[in-house]
Amino acid sequence: MIVEILLAFFSAVFINNVVFVRYLGICPFCGVSKNVSSATGMSLAVLFVMAVSSAVTWILYHTVLIPLGIEWLQTIVFILVIATLVQLVELFVRKFAVSLYQSLGIYLPLITTNCAVLGISILAIREEYGFLKTILFAVSSAVGFMLALLGMAGIRQRIALTAGIPTPFRGVAITLVAAGIMAIAFYGFADIDSTIMSLRGH
Amino acid sequence: MNDSAKMVLIMVAVTFFCSALLGGVRQMTKETIQLQRIRYVQGPAIRAVLSGAENDPVADREEMTIGKEPVVVFREKKGGEVTAVALETSGSGYGGELSVVTGFDAATGACTGIAIATSKETPGIGTRVNGTDFTDRFKSLPLSTNAALKKDGGTIDGISGATVSSRAVCGAVAKAQFLYGSINDKVQAETK
């Protein structure tokens, strides 16, 4: 049981990393990775929203959408839930964590359009995960997102100090190329989970 | 009308308009979508099992109620006669539901072959049951012999290291055999 949980966590963080393998959350990945402090704040906010929204959407899907036979409205229901949740988070942060609110700026409401948040919620449904597995999946994926974001932020902080990036590449372009190289590194994690599983035998 | 009331009214109106639009498109496309789903999700498996068909088994499908369950029955016809019938059933695999299409010879009720339609099994391990070296083991299985792994008292060799997946496939095929048993006579009558 513990092994399964650890494997699922490891899988979502490294093997199927939200940014480098699933291609989700790229816009904030490029936008907020300029320095480590804003990257940390954003990752934590995303972690919270992802965990709560995946739980709420799961409950809604299984207790309302399926019984009423309107699973096909999943997209519209989920995004409205996420938008509402982000509004609530924004109100909360504005009142209780003012410095965080100021450092995140416009990126806080933009969590609504973070495709990772909606994407993970939909994936959990498509993969037919149970409630607890969904929450584990969401939290692990958010940790993977944090890993990607912090990694990129650290790199960008370094690059900013040592100039020499050709002008056309400055900004998003070089971030993407760097991400591509990081993606190759993540290739190294592929298939580790199936190897471990086959060793255990099932 | 004050501001808040206006806001709410607009939201309600927009929601109403969108729901109407969605409902309308849904009605128009529901049946087509169901057909497409069968064609593309189960289609490849059905084509693999009813390989000799001169008709279109998906177009010629029939929805029957066996016991209390609705079952979709796909017919293979050669020269205008029904030669085989396929049913889709599911089993609980390692990663989730595993759906299997099983073919039955119309005259004898023996299994003509199986194919996996959808699965969530572990790639490289559980997915090995998708291959023909496993699915071929079900060929010629008589209707009277329940599909089961040798270690469960049956006749089928499971894939080593993928016992759960193999067992799930057997379970699905056994279910199909049970369902077919109820309509066996009906189908045999059609072949005469």
Added chain:
Amino acid sequence: MSTALEHFKRGLWKQIPPFRLVLGLCPSLAVTSTFLGGIGMGAATTFVLIGSNVIISLLRSLIHPKVRIAVFITVIATFVVIVEMLMQAFAYPLYQLLGIFIPLIVVNCIILGRAEAFASKNGAWLSFLDGAGTGLGFTMSLGVVGLFRELLGSGTLAGFHVMNAAFKPCSLMAGAPGAFVTIGCFLALMNFIDAKKGGNDDC
């Protein structure tokens, strides 16, 4: 009349997504491993763009600023669900290919961006043109990237083997690294071209 055409053309080059209008990167990376995937996603996004732009434009005088994001999202999501259904009904293989990125069109910043920046402030016809131009530009971008990645990554074009047998496909191109690097380089190329032209655009 000339302004109308300008609104259409703007999306085709000056503000072509995702390279000059740097939005909508997620789908750009994910679906461009094949040419058809890129074109298909572009077409679906264009459909939603046009639909949402027109409707939002028609409603613009009625939408209270406080609820405008909620209304935008509702309208956009409606069109996304419609395109999901239409694709399932008439292009199921494309639906299977694009997978989770079809519902994710709803959070494609391009659509929300155009709704906020244009459709909520202009008439229906101009909004239609803006949506069509932006969508067409997006489709072209995705098509070019998809073409590039598919040719180099799998040696095929729309599934057909095009490169001769001596060509060994570079599977990195079809995968994530190729996606990131290709789009990054195209973006740099666009920046370079723009700088050479004198950079007279607003962006």
